[in-house]
Amino acid sequence: MKMKMAFATCVQLGQSCVEEIYRIGGNLDLLITLKDEKAKNKSGRIYLDDIATENATPLLKINNINDQEVIDTLKAHKINWLFIIGWSQIAKKELLETPTHGCIGMHPTLLPIGRGRAAIPWSIIKGLDKTGVTMFKLDEGVDTGEIIGQGVIPLNEKSTATELYQTVDELHITLISKYWDAIVNNNITLTKQNDADATEWPGRKPEDGEVLGRMTMNEADSLVRAVSHPYPGAFYKNGDKTIRIWSAEINKNDGEIKLSDGYLIPVDYEVEGF
CATH class of the missing domain: 3.40.50.170 (Formyl transferase, N-terminal domain)
Incomplete structure (x- = not known):
């Protein structure tokens, strides 16, 4: 049939x-x-x-x-x-x-890792070396059902x-x-998830993309990469201005992060934060 x-x-x-x-x-x-x-x-x-x-x-x-x-x-x-x-x-x-x-x-994770929401941003924010579908x-x-199949995606910094x-x-x-x-x-093999290995990730909102002063350079860099297109993007508040950040580059020698639009954000060497 x-x-x-x-x-x-x-x-x-x-x-x-x-x-x-x-x-x-x-x-x-x-x-x-x-x-x-x-x-x-x-x-x-x-x-x-x-x-x-x-x-x-x-x-x-x-x-x-x-x-x-x-x-x-x-x-x-x-x-x-x-x-x-x-x-x-x-x-x-x-x-x-x-x-x-x-x-x-x-x-879009290797279940049971990363059950829940915002799987793509969290995989980058958490610094995973791999994810998948x-x-x-x-x-x-x-995201608790029996697995039919998976594919792995390598990640890097x-x-x-x-x-x-x-x-x-x-x-x-x-x-x-x-x-x-x-x-x-009707010839699939179903594999139960190991609940002992499970992690759950919460949803994210656009306001979660704010680059904060307490962040290290690496944390800020991860956030920028994690919420770039097709997501709302990271942002940095400078007085009454809000600067949208789609990409950035860390320059640790100069203690700065250079943004794609040319802005420079100074970094405090001691706390490695903004």
Whole structure:
């Protein structure tokens, strides 16, 4: 019996996966996205109208992934697997159990490390030497489901959010391509996460990008790299001015950090802070 697949997304990471599914000859029986007027300012917000039309795939636009309309539509299309990728709303029990085989998500860390929010900025801020993307079966927890597969991304002291976001996008595509056949043939191996190794990262807001005087040069540099495009960017308050910082370079010999726009921020040698 042919497996029937659905995909829910509203951001570029998810659209890239949808495009890859069609590129490798896969088929989706239903696409789900947010209504046009919702999350207009969300980073990476996309619209699936064109890709749905090009592939003659039904497109459902919704307010919330747990709406009864979603559950009814999944049942009507007899969906076996639902991908939920690039979606901030948490799927509840009824939705998770509606597709006959379950729901699949991806998270841009090597789970169980980095469950939660803001995975790309935190990976850089925390100075990790590697991160990655995990494909997993969703359960009622936050990023706690059984793992289908992972890919590793090396990090270093120059990694930026811009570069990491692009690599994460590419790894989403790689994992979709790698595991698609196993999923549609119901031949995946699920591996439980080791909760003893789990860490949870909180959400971040634009105001968390402020470069503060108590930070060391390395802390400030990490913050600038972590919240650059496509995120809101770091900033430094100089009197009544707010200076937006997209990139910076540490010059430890002169005790300064040089910003991309030419500003120089002096550094106190003793405390190595601003």
